[in-house]
């Protein structure tokens with residue numbers, strides 16, 4: 001058993017001082033506010049982890065200064081897009097400079113370089129307090145479109161990278177069959193294409209879950225998956241994710257082909273429900289919002305990517321009021337910082353509506369923790385409570401950004417940045433310690449250098 005005395009922690013009941021938590025087999029076994037420390041526990045300072053990442057203590061307590069919050073869920077990731085950061089803004093950085101660079105990276109990756117890039121990217125995520133990632137994985141095959149000897153070698157590389165980085169992964173194996181409605185895949189898109197919905201489903205059967213890895217499914221979009229294959233993907237078990245109405249052109253093409261909005265098409269094919277996450281949900285009709293709300297679908301917003309690509313601002317609050325559940329993702333990894341994503345949801349609404357006060361810090365933290373974890377198939381993660389997975393994310397409350405901000409939910413959402421994280425525990429294991437950032441930076445540099453070499 002391990003014990004942590006948290007100087008300050010965000011519990012389901014609110015922020016509390018001096019919280020003693022005990023952890024056994026990766027799960028919280030007790031959570032006590034203001035315990036009688038002297039009577040029961042001997043303080044040992046911050047514990048030194050052993051070489052497996054476990055705090056080296058027995059019958060003693062690790063004292064954790066700062067504000068500790070539950071583990072964050074990054075519900076929408078394309079790991080290889082991390083190689084694009086800073087490189088797609090050339091000239092003035094149009095949508096086309098972005099897409100050209102994205103396809104260039106997709107064309108170059110090998111199982112080895114993809115593994116190294118994903119490992120470094122997932123370590124960056126861990127360093128920013130992310131304890132689960134939803135990987136929307138669509139790069140499946142060799143550059144000429146032929147399957148590898150192991151047709152899931154790239155998916156397995158992602159699962160292994162997450163394991164080594166120390167976070168949980170939900171591999172959302174993505175069906176991608178068309179360049180656009182009625183258009184065959186071309187160029188690098190052949191790496192994404194399984195040929196049919198049934199062939200996609202047969203390949204995905206070869207993936208197995210692990211203690212840190214769940215398998216889910218994704219429909220890339222209504223552009224990339226023909227109508228008759230949508231139901232095949234939706235019929236799989238586990239979390240189901242789909243890019244939805246990110247840009248107006250997608251809505252126009254869908255209406256022209258089917259006479260339905262993308263939301264209406266997904267509804268008609270049985271793809272909307274409580275395990276569905278619609279990603280972006282930017283350009284919606286009133287009927288779309290009501291439909292997604294009635295389905296209780298998760299709405300995964302990725303504000304830093306949506307602003308980078310010039311997508312627009314989706315109706316986050318209206319979706320919430322209709323019954324949808326907000327989650328967050330860093331998507332293209334132009335930024336990996338869920339603190340920035342949380343506050344961007346509120347700040348973007350302010351710009352769009354010319355009014356303040358749509359989302360509270362508490363609600364945004366819930367989106368980034370319990371709701372996000374549940375959307376990825378980890379309903380037993382996201383709060384510091386008995387029986388939950390032991391994830392602990394600790395923020396420095398005296399940094400340049402956080403000092404004097406009240407050390408509460410508002411510090412986390414409206415002041416903190418990813419660089420304020422000092423320690424991360426996932427499933428009871430210490431996976432990030434203060435000072436690890438420098439080494440992770442070098443690893444990213446090396447991995448991205450190899451991709452572009």
Ligand SMILES: [Zn+2]
Pocket residue numbers: 076078136243279331332
């Ligand atoms: Zn995406």
